[in-house]
Amino acid sequence: PVVVVPGPSPVPxxxxxxxxxxxxxxxxxxxxxxxxxxPPPRFYGPPPAPGPYIGFGVWSW
Incomplete structure (x- = not known):
């Protein structure tokens, strides 16, 4: 009977x-x-800083 109680519990x-x-x-x-x-507007100045940091450097480049 104990197994029946835990059964329904795990489901939810x-x-x-x-x-x-x-x-x-x-x-x-x-x-x-x-x-x-x-990044696009900011990339105008520091593209290498936010690019590599955000991981979108390839896209920003």
Missing amino acids: VAPAIVIAPPTAPLVYAAPPPVLFYP
Whole structure:
């Protein structure tokens, strides 16, 4: 009977964990684009500084 109780518990927990990972990546993906826009105007002066630092040096170049 104890196994039956934990059974249902893991089910709801699993979905929550699955939703958590997708949410984190999406939030992470948002930051890159946001910084991507500022780099162009700022790249005018220090392109090598923000480029390599942000990891978009190839795109900025």
